[in-house]
Amino acid sequence: MKIIKTISEIQKFSNDAHKRARTIGFVPTMGFFHKGHLSLIKEARDKSDLAVVSIFVNPAQFGRGEDYEAYPRDLKRDDKLASQIGVDVIFAPEVQQMYPEGYLTFVDVGKISEILEGASRPGHFRGVTTVVTKLFNIVKPDLAFFGQKDYQQAVIIKRMVEDLNMDIRIVVLPTQREPDGLAMSSRNTYLSPRERKAAPVLFRSLMRARDMIEKGQRKSKKIMEGIKEEVASEELIRLEYVAVCDPGTLEEVNEIRKDVLIAIAAKIGKTWLIDNIIVGTPLFNEK
């Protein structure tokens, strides 16, 4: 496994790969790997000739007062884990190289970036789509892999790839969970033992919502009430938003008539956690 730090070097690697007709599978990450990352990396390795993983904590997607500085980093451990899986290249650029002085350009995916997570974290998705565009241009993958935990992000990136005619297939893989249901996230390391014990209520609330729908409840309002009630049972947790949406367009639905996305965000102490499920058949990767 090679660790590459410069843009020109990885572009050379990718150009050479394409000249030899090798496909590149790409997993963009902010590092500090958990099982969710590892499942994406394994899939990239299995589905392409060459697997490239980027590790870059992207300042453009953190708002003021968010956890950019505190975000956990451990490149050595990540390198080891990636190397065990059989990654070909880790691309780990410096901030100064990704956003040099005079940087001006941003990619914006309009209204679906401004709702849910985008409403709570203004500018977040603009930072995500900008860095993903840059990484796609640098790594030139054939396939790129994202986790369902960041469902809205996946929808936005699919929209961007289609709109800007990027010749890349986006693959979305299921959320990896702890045995008690908590969605894996690098941010889980922020949780105190008490907070960690409270956190699975998010997944339990989603399971309760699924139950309600499976038992015939069709009013989104009732579903959201059920979630709020469940989350309220844990006093450490403050629910930030809950939404019942069309999984393709992310538009909120009042009456459940087909598959829906149920998305929630909550704060435990200073830690921002999100989770979601699709009730019905997931739409991703079926086109």
Add this chain to the structure above:
Amino acid sequence: MKIIKTISEIQKFSNDAHKRARTIGFVPTMGFFHKGHLSLIKEARDKSDLAVVSIFVNPAQFGRGEDYEAYPRDLKRDDKLASQIGVDVIFAPEVQQMYPEGYLTFVDVGKISEILEGASRPGHFRGVTTVVTKLFNIVKPDLAFFGQKDYQQAVIIKRMVEDLNMDIRIVVLPTQREPDGLAMSSRNTYLSPRERKAAPVLFRSLMRARDMIEKGQRKSKKIMEGIKEEVASEELIRLEYVAVCDPGTLEEVNEIRKDVLIAIAAKIGKTWLIDNIIVGTPLFNEK
């Protein structure tokens, strides 16, 4: 020469070319070719293995009340001219294919898109950078060619290519002019005979500015006054802006100490014309 209308077909052409290690030179145009376009196309042919020209009147770069509908189109004539030069592919997509229903994504190059032409035509450069990003992703060129007449556009595209790490070399070629100095533009066809006769005052005013600088004038204010006086001698023409700028950053300069860009825009009747010169050595293509 092949005429390709679909995105998937030209992407296949480009992927095949890259697999055979052929370079692609690309000229994005809105068609209705004049000598300016032809000089770009010839250069693309000479500097690459395969020359691709796109013809697409891009609605996203026209504002309300601008001339999107009226913009001259003659695909047959363009095809013939391109074929005579020896172009390999003309890519001429339909609007519906470039901007299908539900389209949401835009590329924005910040403050250098909001001055000069961008101040007079809000959203214009956002439309340009978005369509150029799309065309670059579709055609996948090694080199792309732009004319100096649209100087600000060239600076913005160079900035975008650098910021978003597009692996493409941008080449800017000199403005082509009529014998009386008028910069070639597809919009010149809008001019009535009287307006056409008045139009070269723009170039004359730029020549006067150059003269003033060569004779030692260093105050931008004086240069702009000279231009205004010259243009005022033609009653049919209304000067829209005049600026003396740093050719790299487009920032206005008060005191001329090195190469400067002198950029002007004017309206003749309903026709929007622009022109510019660099006094000193052009900075483009020297890096």
